[in-house]
Amino acid sequence: MDLSRREFLSVLGAAAAAGFPLGREANAAEVDALYDVPRYGNVHLLHLTDCHAQLLPVYFREPSVNLGVGPASGQLPHVVGEKLLKLAGFGRGTREAYAYTCLDFERAARQYGKVGGFAHLATLVKRLKAGRPGALLLDGGDTWQGSATALWTGAQDMVDAAKLLGVDVMTGHWEFTYGIERVKQIVEKDFAGRIDFLAQNIKTADFGDPVFKPYALKQMNGATVAIVGQAFPYTPIANPRWQVADWTFGIQETELQQVVDQARAAGAQAVVLLSHNGMDVDLKLASRVTGIDVILGGHTHDGMPVPVTVKNAGGQTLVTNAGSNGKFLGVLDLDVQQGRVTGLRYKLLPVFAGLLPADAEMAGYIAKVRAPFAAKLAEPLAVSEGLLYRRGNFNGSFDQLILDAMMDVRGAQIAFSPGFRWGTSVLPGQAITREHVMDQTAITYPWSTLTEMSGEMIKTVLEDVADNLFNPDPYYQQGGDMVRVGGLTYTCDPLAGAGRRISDMRLGGRPIDATKIYKVAGWAPVGEAAKDSGPPIWEVVEAWLKDQRTVALRRLNQPRLVGMEGNAGLA
Incomplete structure (x- = not known):
């Protein structure tokens, strides 16, 4: 009606x-x-x-990083934060600013719901x-x-x-x-x-x-x-x-x-x-x-x-x-x-x-439809001291939580998490429930993995995903955001050519050795051979959260960016 x-x-x-x-x-x-x-x-x-x-x-926080390269630089949709407000004619602190940007997100979320x-x-x-x-x-x-x-x-x-x-x-x-x-x-x-x-x-x-x-x-x-x-x-x-x-x-x-x-x-x-x-x-x-x-x-x-x-x-x-x-x-x-x-x-x-x-x-x-699952969904696993979100070209605090959980539970030196754009946000002080975890991980191929990778292979993986994201021809952009990385630090030049965007990879401050083997955790493998390769990622994250009980503010592992000064896609 x-x-x-x-x-x-x-x-x-x-x-x-x-x-x-x-x-x-x-x-x-x-x-x-x-x-x-x-x-x-x-x-x-x-x-x-x-x-x-x-x-x-x-709650859903919009990105603070949505870089445009080549002809897309400075053009919608690669405009965020204050620049987006100016372009659309919205005022700071308004409902529209809350809906379209990440600005003052925690305050705005509590005000506007x-x-x-x-x-x-x-x-x-x-x-x-x-x-x-x-x-x-x-x-x-x-x-x-x-x-x-x-x-x-x-x-x-x-x-x-x-x-x-x-x-x-x-x-x-x-x-x-x-x-x-x-x-x-x-x-x-x-x-x-x-x-x-x-x-x-x-x-x-x-x-x-x-x-x-x-x-x-x-x-x-x-x-x-x-x-x-x-x-x-x-x-x-x-x-x-x-x-x-x-x-x-x-x-x-x-x-x-x-x-x-x-x-x-x-x-x-x-x-x-x-x-x-x-x-x-x-x-x-x-x-x-x-x-x-x-x-x-x-x-x-x-x-x-x-x-x-x-x-x-x-x-x-x-x-x-x-x-x-x-x-x-x-x-x-x-x-x-x-x-x-x-x-x-x-x-x-x-x-x-x-x-x-x-x-x-x-x-x-x-x-x-939710009644049969209500108790299971609402089970509190831990309390977050900081804002948890997923969205942005390189990392989000909920992504960082997943990376940290994988490295701790699986005993890995490095962790990779897919650059998925979906996933809800959790405000500081909120209980992290099983439903929140599933909001980040509910897929039909959820298996966690633990593999040995050479430093050369790690760079190849990062370069391949970076080309998907930053290739100046949109027809060659084939996925989501950049793979999220735990443990490893690196520098990224989005304007460089294929195979030359990633540099200065380090683990614990030491340069990654191309010939050395590293233990790498991940999840959501797309290959059929990886079916049931490890426990579902939500089990890994739940176990970690229950052990933590209180989750401190996550320190984001973001790459050092080169050549992005003044880019409208950076808030």
Whole structure:
């Protein structure tokens, strides 16, 4: 059921009267200022992405390091902190500053509260749909993975939540780590007749046949809009290939142009790409593929307060990215007249749980699906004296905790932890629960490893990941952030060429010997041979936390950066 503005304010008042936490500054005027988005045009799309299975409101700190190199230097999404506030016109200390930056995060988190949560998101979706006849809700992927309950239910909790939220169209990435059969089961049975799962760039490995529909045509208020799906192109590289052995991925730029042309020939008056490429890839793609009006992007978790317009041979394409963890909902209104888009408006809305009352139906569902796991999830393991977070090009304090735990428990000299972007934040003084640990580690290939590596091999690993992150051609950026490193220190020059970015590697102050063998701990191995190679990483971290009881402020092991002075991606 859609929720009118009058009904919304009635619910807001009733929630406040019942003691629902609306935040110290919550009032109808503030809610209207944030969430009253006037309708425009005749095609209406709502967009969320990268929620990483977070059904409840969370704390999530944005990065202080998001470096842009080459043409991306100083350009969105590689602008953080004060520079991002200036670019977007937000004031320091405001709700918007809290939503989009890491500035004063602890203070702002305590003032403005948690963000996201499907019950609060559902209220916002209903409010926006009430004034937008026929509006569609698009999900950019990374929805089924990132929490304990998603892992333990084989993503069923998120599948049912997406249907209840009213998702119409979806593409994917981490979804595929549940394996081909589970993905097909969900798409063919759970989603049948409800949600279009689209991916023009996934084909069968044997004959190159499409695995999913490449696009869907939707009729809305006298206009025909095509939604094209673009799944994460590097899934078999960033994640285990054995989980999707029968499928091929890739950007498939030429094929995408053909799909767009086919959609136009089939009557599409507007074309929107629902993408999980990452924003840098989308920006390049927009300059080379014609006929796409808007790219609604995901994967890199960039909450973009303003979209980027990219010119190409056919005109121009608007490129956006809608953040992560349920923090944001994008609102795209298109005016389609005489067979084409004549105007558009886009706004990204932060989802403040303290301002939006919980939708009763969604809240009831969440409570029911979490009930069997509630006691296990809530078990306190230790108390954190400092802020714990994951996000940033090189390290986060929760990543550092995982590194320290691996080195202590596994008896390693050096530790590597993947540069994952998902994972919630924990405020100082909070208990670290089992759920917090799973928020950082809940994957289908969680095994911890302990291997012997030469100094030469360690450098090769670091160089390879650095090239994934800092290659000036976005099409060669194939994963997340830089691998997190424990024990080892090093210098990084992002502007150097491949194989020359990493230098001055040291262990305990002594230079790493290329020929010497070192004991290295890690987790999340992508090779099939590494299955069950060691205990799941959450067992390692839980054991360490229980032994610590109180976790001191983590000292981040960050590389010394060269050539990044004045980079807009450094807060």
